Amino acid sequence: MTGFALERLVPAHVAAFEAYVPAPPDDVLLRRFGVPHLHRLNNNENPLGPPAAAQAVLAGWDVREAAAYPQGDGWHLRRAIAGHFGLEAEQVILGNGANEVIGFVIKAFCEAGCNIVTADRTFAVYEWLASFSGIEPRLVPLRADGFDEVALLRAIDAQTRVVFLCNPNNPTGSWWDHARLERFLEAVDGRAIVVADEAYAEFADVPGFPDSFALMARHPNLVVFRTFSKAWGLAGLRIGWMAAAPAVAATVRKTSISYSINRMALEAARAAVWDTAHLAATREQVRQGRAALSALAARLGLPLLGGIGNFAMLRLPIPDTVAHRRLMARGVMARAMTSFRYPGWLRVSCGPPPAMAAFAEALEAVLAEA
Template identity: 50%
Template structure:
């Protein structure tokens, strides 16, 4: 037997059948292969303004001696500050190495073999991935007119359902449930299952009917809310996100949490980000302008689009999205293909500065020729 064969026998079926996600290569490698002089990354919904001035200052003045020592294992000061800001206790927060890590914490805490999770078919893929490579069933309810469909999700619930993931606003469609719709959903689900409200893009939403999940935690013991510093706060490179729930729920999730996974620089920068007054306002202003510009241009190009809350837009192309990706890459524009989100023929573009959006429009004009 070759070593390969032994490995095959060791792997659980659900791992064997899972295809590993291959992230994109570093910019320099991509530019070399695609022959472009510069690259605009419009694929990961990062903040084009970067971190806030306060976060930048904190990063610049970070004490290098701290690099040699372990960080706070449970992000002590950051949780203190979050508690203060949201009028909660420190123990209602759990910080992870990006929101992706807290997804894994929650699934590991509540699910065992034979259980299932429920989410939508066309949403952020990580809920589905973590469930599948953990040997759990991921049940997917189809979206309805680009929105999460509560009835279809409720119809999928059975005795083995442990967690329901709602991405609000939804990545990649930007649609969201308002407060009354979300409350009605919580009512229908009842107290026997965890509902995760993923609010990765919450800070971009200005609509007053948008539910503030962290406030709702007081009303629902089974509600867990995710937030991240990767999007609005521009700290994607430092990997830091958190969850908020009632203390009892957080204590349960903490059992599966790997401590010391969040580095000291990330904690320091995140803490400073929370002190910024202008950053959110400036980012929202840029989003508003760039979205307005893009809408006008896409209409001129007769391209359909799906735009909602968040710092992204989905564009429907009259061609394969994966071909469009390569054509745009040759022009130094990196977008996200939507086939993997089950939206074949669509691309998702992160909203950025107006000049970059102008280059994108030129790129789209080129590929439509």
């Protein structure tokens, strides 16, 4: 074959994009670092696992059901979600993780020449999906480690189609309250879709956190993202969802992919809605984990950053990438933040007491070596 020239077939925006490289699986990391166990404090997972009802679904799974396709649009789960939040089922769209739902929205509203607006240090998938789709991502600097509504509004122009707000923000934990989000929606005045990505909303046990579904009724350009990966402990099953005003949801549904969520995920998520006992236990674990991190930061004299969410960040006196490798050699996984444009910071999930104790011991040893 002499006519094949790969570079001629690849769009420039794809060729210029640097692929994300996931970490190797745990069994490989265990061998690589020569440790018998890894405390996973890097991905903001819920170590309590799924709620009891969801665990029962998974434990009782009839393997013969794997031969049949799932229900294409998650009929039962969409109604369970809608019933809890006072929505109509047609307002709810499911995705294979929140990443897929982000893609649905970008595909539904963006074309060549358009742009999206978001922060420069937030969940990176908004930027990535726009970039390798040939859409310009406009990145606005954070102010005081939070989204800056004035700068966001200034970045919006006639070609802006979507504004992505991560609330609470990953990785800084900053958040907008109800009044602030409503003021922003009023200022946008329907010129673009505004996405409130509330992946960590279940951890926001604070007064004033937005009732985004109520705001949606008054601002039909508001889209809300949620996920079963974090508080509900189903990250391994990859299931997220969005809600929108009926006309907006109908538009996004045109770009959504039917049958992308497996049967186990649909049934486990349906069992998880809305388990208040599980949520209370999860929040208590996070409170304990955050207290442990605060005590550690105070003892070591390290700046601590984090508002609400099941994570916080520590600023280190050594490079975060070096700290990451040395912690791994002690059986602790935390997230080096250079790739998030926060060099020198380490993001740590709020895990159970043994994991937090192991992290504290390992970090103290790493810093003592340095």
